[in-house]
Amino acid sequence: MSNRHERRASVADFRKRVSDDLSLIDRDPLLKRALAYWLASCEVGNPACIGCKAQFMDGSAEPCAYLFVVSPNIPGAASTSAFCDRCWRGDQALPVCQIETIVTRLLRLFLPGGSLEPLP
Numbered sequence: 001m002s003n004r005h006e007r008r009a010s011v012a013d014f015r016k017r018v019s020d021d022l023s024l025i026d027r028d029p030l031l032k033r034a035l036a037y038w039l040a041s042c043e044v045g046n047p048a049c050i051g052c053k054a055q056f057m058d059g060s061a062e063p064c065a066y067l068f069v070v071s072p073n074i075p076g077a078a079s080t081s082a083f084c085d086r087c088w089r090g091d092q093a094l095p096v097c098q099i100e101t102i103v104t105r106l107l108r109l110f111l112p113g114g115s116l117e118p119l120p
């Protein structure tokens with residue numbers, strides 16, 4: 001980014017793209033807050049795909065599948081990560097076993113011994 005105005009416009013565009021078709025997340029207040037926090041952090045950070053490390057804010061990747069880590073030991077807290085569209089779907093998508101390995105490794109950083117569960 002060359003200046004603050006361009007950065008803000010980029011963040012606004014990014015938020016709009018991410019907000020499309022998130023009806024599952026909208027049903028869960030904790031996940032909705034976690035995603036909002038993740039989006040707010042884009043103002044100061046540059047989130048990357050947890051599969052290929054492509055950065056979302058520079059337009060080289062689009063977030064596609066979100067991973068929310070929720071700890072039973074910390075009520076009301078959730079960590080958010082995302083896979084990009086290339087890693088998640090299409091001809092070059094990561095195999096399910098590789099996605100599970102990445103997700104499990106990330107989950108256990110936050111919650112040792114944690115297990116995966118589908119959205120309610």
Ligand SMILES: [Zn+2]
Nearest residue numbers: 049052084087
């Ligand atoms: Zn990726």
